[in-house]
Amino acid sequence: MVRKLRDERKWSQEQLAILSGLSIRTIQRVESGQSASLETLKSLASVFDVEISKLTEEITMIDKKAEVWRSQPWWFRWSFFGVPSRRVQLALELLALLVGIGAIFVADNHLIAPAFLLAAYFTGWTVRYGDSKKVW
Structure with missing residues (x-):
């Protein structure tokens, strides 16, 4: 979900790291599906202006009519x-x-x-x- 939100804003991982105050490596780990600390999720939710629960959603369903x-x-x-x-x-x-x-x-x-x-x-x-x- 983090990558989807980042891509929608056309931000690079480096830009997101700067805006969130996190390291690029942390952004990469979160985007690859590894678990994130509550503080990391709070930082990302703040930058994207979304609820923390939105960040932990996984987009998995395939819309075969799209x-x-x-x-x-x-x-x-x-x-x-x-x-x-x-x-x-x-x-x-x-x-x-x-x-x-x-x-x-x-x-x-x-x-x-x-x-x-x-x-x-x-x-x-x-x-x-x-x-x-x-x-x-």
């Missing part, structure tokens, strides 16, 4: 078939990664582990692509 969604390439839309949110896609990425790692040690078929690890990579890549295109 123009931004329809303008995405077919392979991206296909990768989210049946997936209602970014959070579910991230869970699928983690599941594929864990199954792939587990398959390294227990699978008799040597193609299973690489297939799941490749699926985890592709799933993670599509989430990052969606982040960059502001799909959610």
Whole structure:
């Protein structure tokens, strides 16, 4: 949410750091989804003139009727078939990664582990692509 608010104002991370009195590294950590202290959230809420609860919201739902969604390439839309949110896609990425790692040690078929690890990579890549295109 912090990145979305910053992007709406066309501020750089450096500008936000100066306005909020926080370090650039703190801004980067918050934008990457790491937890933030109450003081950090208060500073950011003050700069953006929003409630602290607004900063802790996660925009995850995919509006598949929106123009931004329809303008995405077919392979991206296909990768989210049946997936209602970014959070579910991230869970699928983690599941594929864990199954792939587990398959390294227990699978008799040597193609299973690489297939799941490749699926985890592709799933993670599509989430990052969606982040960059502001799909959610």
